[in-house]
Structure formats: C-alpha cells, structure tokens
Amino acid sequence: MTEPDKRTVVALGGAGAMGAPAVEVLAARGDIAELVIADRDLDAAERLAARLAGGSTPLTPYAADATDPVRLRALFRDADLVINTTGPFFRLGVPVLRAAIDTRTDYADICDDWEPTLEMLALDAEARRAGVTAVIGAGASPGTSNMLAALAARELDTVDDLHTAWPVDVPFVGDDRAQDSAVGLSAATVHWMQQLSGTIRTWSSGGPAERPPLEAITLDYPGRGKGTAYTVGHPEPVTLPRTRSVTRDSTCVMVVRPLTAAYLMTLRDDIDRGRLTLEEAAAALDDPAARRLARSVANRLSLRGPGALPAFFALAAGSRDGRPHTIGARLVASPRGMARATGIPLALAAGQILDGSVRVPGVHAPDAVLDPERYFDELAAHTDPPRGGRGEVVAVDRA
Template sequence: MKILAIGGCGSMGRYAMRAAQNLSSIDKIVIADIDKESAESFAATLNQKVSAMQLDVNDGNALKKAMKDINIVVNTCGPYFKFAAPILKAAISSGCNYIDICDDWEPTIDMMQLDAEAKSAGISATIGLGASPGLTNLMALLAIRELDEVTTVYTGWDIDGISLDENAMQQSENAAMMHGVEQMTGQVKIFKDGIFKMVKPLQKVIVDYPGLAMFNGNIFGHPEAVTFPYYFPKLKNSINLAHGNYADFITLKIIMNLVNLGLLSKIKAVNLFTFIESKGSVQTKQKNIDRPPVMYGFAHGLKNGIPASAGVCMTSETGNSDIDEQIKNIGMGEITGIPLACGIKMLAENCINQTGVLAPEAGHIEPYKFIIDVFEEISKVLGLPNDSLNDSIQITRSW
C-alpha cells in the first residue's frame, strides 16, 4: 500500500505518520507539503518507507500527478474550508481511497455531496476521523445504540484541555486556530427542531448528562452537527458543543465579537489566540465528580418507551493518579493524529471497504473497538502498557 500524506509534516499529520510508518500493511509513504524543506526534514526522522515531495494543492495538475499509483490519500492540509473538497475530488478522479480529519462543517457538506461520485468510482472516503470529529462521533454512536429511539445528539469537548505542540505554535498562521475563529464567528449550521438552522456560535446549551450535574455547553461550528441527521433521519437535534471555565468563554466571546464587528481581522484573532496559548499555563482543577467530561457523545431519546439518555465519554480521572497525569499531557496532535492513523490501518488492511463518502458514525467502523485501538496507540506514545487507558472510556445511563 502506498500513501500520499498531504500536509503530513504539519502539527496534526506528523503524529499520524509516526504511527503509520510502523504498519506492516504500508509499503510507502510520501510526505507532501508546499514547504519542501519541512517535508524532507520530517521525512528524515522516519523510517526508510518515507520520502518527501513539494506539492502545492492549489495546482490541480500537480495534485493529480502526485496521486498517480497511490492507494490512500491522507489529507491533513488545513484549513479544510479551503482545501478539503478539491483534494477529495482529485482523489476520487484518481481512483484513490481517502481519509482526513476535516473539522469544518461547510466543506463536510460539500464532501458528503460527492458520495454518489465516490461510490461510482469504487472509492471509500472517510472524513473527519480525528478527535472531534472522529472519536466524538463514535462515542455518540455508542450512546445512540444504548437507546431504542434517539431524538437528540450532542458531541462535546473541554476547550481547556486543548494544547498545541511546538510545531503548531511556531506557525505564523495556525490552521487549528484559524479553524476555531471560523467556527466561533458569523453563523454556524446546527440541526434543531428537525431542521437545519444557521445560528450564532457560543450560545449556551444545557446538557443533562447522566450521572453528572447539568452543565452548560457552548455551540461550536463542527461537522458532527450536520452529519448525524444524514444517518439518523428521526433525529430532532444535533449540535456540537464546547465547554470550559467561565473566564475562557468570556475572553472568547469578547474576541469573537470584535471580529464580528469588523474591529479585529480573523488573522489577528488567530495571532492573539496563539499568543494567549503560548503564555498560558495549565490550570489546576479540583477533582470533582460532576465536572464535564474531557470529550463525550450524548444521546437522548426513548428506552422501553420512557425518556432516557446515555453518555459515552473520555475521562481524565481513571483513579490512577500517574495515568491521569499522563492523560493531561496528551496534546491536540496526538488525540487527533492517532485516530487518523488507526483509520489508515483499517483502510490498508481492507477493514474499511464500504464505498462512498462516510462520516465516522456511518456504521463502517465498529466504535468501541476503534476507540480502544486509539487508546492503545496513545498508550504506546506515552510509554504506558497497552491497556492503561481502557478505563478512560465510560458509559453512563439515566436508567
């Protein structure tokens, strides 16, 4: 199997490639980036399977030429609202299977519309297989399967837990930060009361998560909100949420209001967020059983004819203080790139063989097994025994 890793030397892609290089099913990996020196420098740190090339994804002919004789296109080239759909179209026309970590809802809709084209070409394209979207979708899918009928799905994560690696912090225009600004300004699409709606982000939504005190989530534009209704037509509500401490969201709302008013450009907002992140220190949080989860999927509906809800989450409190401390050290790169690597493995080993453009909850990935596989890979990165993080996934029910 030959992989073209577009953006594979970036702050997300490098974690996926470090894991993918060790897969026996992978024969060759080409790290492709507009910055040839960066691609070559990173490739030199990996094994003999890995090479590098310069690629400008804005050049359609060069893009298709790079995909010649490639089996799997791995796209970590952000921001996705610029590059996701064109790269997927090129992969389909080149006969390459495809996988990415797209976390923008707009191109997700565009890519889902390529489903028939992908099926006709016999291509399997899994989009958004990172942390959120990705793990959150699969957690929500597990929660949905606890119920007889589902009406509401929330996916969510703790914004305080986000940390960027040094490579990301050094980028003049960080794609992850730009994504955040895009999804917290203007309007974003959610599914509410049975229809898609455009709403202002960062609005509060009360989450009655089973086993915890009610907490406030804040609307954050993301693919999960627009993909779940595609697979679960009886849904009434599908929303992605972020939570964190009160001060964080006051700061976010002030900056985003300045952007919305035209008093601060998106680029300057990105630079401001990057500066705040670089100067910030990890906050000490008191242990509290009612604290919202680090990452979760929540479903509400009916169980045995009675209103019920289920939650599946990644917790940072396993009861083992040493492991809990290690979990706190997991960065955005690992928690996003390693699920992608597990998806690459499934594609390379033909464990993903359904054609079309597929969100993680489409049913082509067994959710519990995938999450455990991800945790085992993260354990390796942290130097822990393989099963160290298995207790980090928790399922709670209202009944």
C-alpha cells in the first residue's frame, strides 16, 4: 500500500492554549507538506513557529479571523485538513465546519458543547456529498472519553447504559491546575458555567431528554463499588447513543467532592435566577462570597460523594451471551494539564485522517471512526511520564 501524499494542514487557533500542543504533535510527524498556524494573535503564531522551526514540517504563521466567512474559506481552499480549537463552539463550531464543507476540506475539532454538536451532526449529509470527513469533539471529554466508552461497550452484545466521567477536584494522574491557570482558563470556565445552568441534554429511557444539570447519578464501578457523580452538559450523551445503540440511559458526569458540588449548585441557581452572569459565576469560582459559601455548606449535607469511583472513566452496562455484564474503562495515565490533555488527542485524531486510516465522509463522533487501540497506543507516548502502550494508559475492569 502506497503512502498517501503529504498534505497541507491548517491549525485554526493553533497558537492558543489547546491549539499549540496539537501543532507540536503534528509538526513532529514528518508527513505534512505545510502546517499553517492560523490564529487571531499573529505574534503568538510567529513565536510558536519559531520555537518549532528546524524540523521536517514547514510552518507558516497566519493571521486568521474565525468570524470572517470569506477569509476563512480562502484559507481553507488550499488545505487538505483543518483542525479547529477556536471557541466558544456554540458561536464558532458550526460556521467553521460549514466553511470546511464548502471548500471540501477534512475537519477535526475539540467541541465540548452539546448544542452545536447537534447542529454539526445535522450537517452529515452535506459533508458526505462533499466527500468531507469531519470528526467533532476529539479532545479529552469528549474525545478520550468516547474512546474509553468504545473499549467498554464493544465487550457487550447490547448496551443498556453508557456513562462517561471526568474529574473536577479529585486526584488524577493528568491533573495540573497550576499549569492550566498559567495558560488561562477563563473561556473554559465560562463555558463550564453555561453547561451547569439551564437545562442539558441527556439520554434517558432510550431517548433524548432535557434535564437540569448537577443531578446525582450513583454508579457501581467493577471491582471498586458505588459512588455518586453529578451530571454536566456535554456531547457524549448526544453522540454515544447514536454510535453504541444505548437502549436505556447515557450521561456525562463530573467526579466531584460534595462541598464542591454544593457550591456549583449554588452558582447554578444564581445563574438561573438572573443573579449572576456566566462571567460573574466563573469569577466566583476563584473568589467565593461568604454568603454563597454558607448556602453551599448547608446544601452539602444532603449530597453524596464519589466514594471509590475512578477519576476519568467510561462505564457500560448491558448483556453478553444473554447474561448481564458491566464493563469499566478508566484512564490511568494522561498528558499533564487540561491544555495538553485536550490538544494532543486532537492531533492523534487528525493523524488517523491524514494517513488515510479514517476516510469515511460525513460528520462523526470520535468513537464512530477512530481506532481505539491505535489511539491509546499513541497517547501513551505523550503521557507524563511517557508510557509503553495502551496497556499502561487504560485499565478495563469487568463484572
């Protein structure tokens, strides 16, 4: 089998916190004709290109405006693949994907908003007609979480329940809040507040459901026992039921201590009642008011904690050979810090598109088209410290 020709890649938002780790991984591949670091901050794009200069991949800094549809299409027209880390995705996800489809450019992103995920999935027929392969939500959660779900669900003949979980304030090998704060978390935190207020999409009793966030979900993880986690608005309950044929329930939950969950509930209530904007709620995470804290402490008494639940996992329950089974897949090693844990998976997804392993036109969730074994084998090289393969990155637990 002949190797595919070298291709041109545009990294939209490539000099940002999430984009830069993806650019670093792609620049090291050696099979890219040109890697365009397209960012609204041209100085940052030039600094990143200078830092990575000298390798086998030509790097081109480019001043990009993701809100300008004409310039966006001009940028994409000569590219084979665009990776998108610009946000917020509820504003920019759909327009950027539309530009990629219009220019017949393959696409991958890190979208973690469930609302635009639905809109982007609705562009599947247009992408297929254009011959465009688009993988959406290929970061940490969604992304790595979807690949964990694929490992767990594939051991079952039928999947009744499929849940994904990520850590908030519990110990986790990939956690590095100091590093994250250095690159800036404000946009991500505002997004988080949005997904903790109003209503969110889950999958309940075999169909889509609108529910309030921060509902308590008790899960029984194989070999560890029961614990309680709390729902958050995320794309996994939108995409996993489509790819895994979930017959009953699917949620995305946060593994979080009771007092933190109680404080998040207080912020949620104040947002929903118009007492706080999303930005004010995000700021209140770092500088909580005494009165709000007091309300949270009172609410905390009725909340359960995570018990022995892992920090980052997928949990599938269903049947195999006519008997009930529960399968858990948990992450035991990760790139350090939220920026690298999100950007590096995007580069790995892009790699499977670039080398022709994924060549299925349409708009897809990661677990619909990516090879999970290869994904975790490659992720192992980027964990801190690097691991030798997927067996040192993921543990699969059975009951």
